[in-house]
Amino acid sequence: MEQACQCPCGVNQFSVSGEPIVRFFCHCTICQKKYDAPFADVVLFKLNDVTMPDQAVSYGKYKRFVAIDRGICDHCHKPVMAKMGKDGKGYAFITAQNFTDPNALPESAMHVFYGTRKTDIQDALPKHSNWFSSQLAFFKLLKAAG
Numbered sequence: 001m002e003q004a005c006q007c008p009c010g011v012n013q014f015s016v017s018g019e020p021i022v023r024f025f026c027h028c029t030i031c032q033k034k035y036d037a038p039f040a041d042v043v044l045f046k047l048n049d050v051t052m053p054d055q056a057v058s059y060g061k062y063k064r065f066v067a068i069d070r071g072i073c074d075h076c077h078k079p080v081m082a083k084m085g086k087d088g089k090g091y092a093f094i095t096a097q098n099f100t101d102p103n104a105l106p107e108s109a110m111h112v113f114y115g116t117r118k119t120d121i122q123d124a125l126p127k128h129s130n131w132f133s134s135q136l137a138f139f140k141l142l143k144a145a146g
C-alpha cells in the first residue's frame, strides 16, 4: 500500500510503499528537541520503500545515535525523515504526524529511551529505558523483518 507523507510545511512531499516494520514512541532527548514534544511517534520502514525527491532536506548526524542521519526540512526546520544505513540495507524513520493518513498506520508497539522520558506513560506496551535495551529491541525487530 502506498502512503503519502510530507513535512509539516508541505515543501517536502514523499511517499512510502510496503509494510511498516514497527511503530514506536521514542523518548530520547534528540527527539524531544527535534519534535519539540515529550516523545516522538515514529514509524519504521525499509529505506527502499521510501520515494523522496530529497530536494529541501538537510541531513545531520547526532553523536549519540551515530548510525542515524536525521533529515530536517530547510523551510519549516521540522523533521522530514531519518535514515539509517543505505539502499537495500537501510531503514527510514518517519514520524506518524508526517503521514497524510495516520489512521492507516499500525498501533505503536513499544517505548524506547524511556529512561529519558519527560512524562510517565500509563499503557501496557514494553518500555525500554536505556540505550542498550532500546538498541537491542530494534535489532531484534530488524532481524525479524529481514
Ligand SMILES: [Zn+2]
Residues within 6 Å of the ligand: 007, 008, 009, 010, 011, 012, 073, 074, 075, 076, 077, 078
Ligand atoms: Zn517543511
Ligand SMILES: [Zn+2]
Residues within 6 Å of the ligand: 026, 027, 028, 029, 030, 031, 032, 040, 113
Ligand atoms: Zn528518539
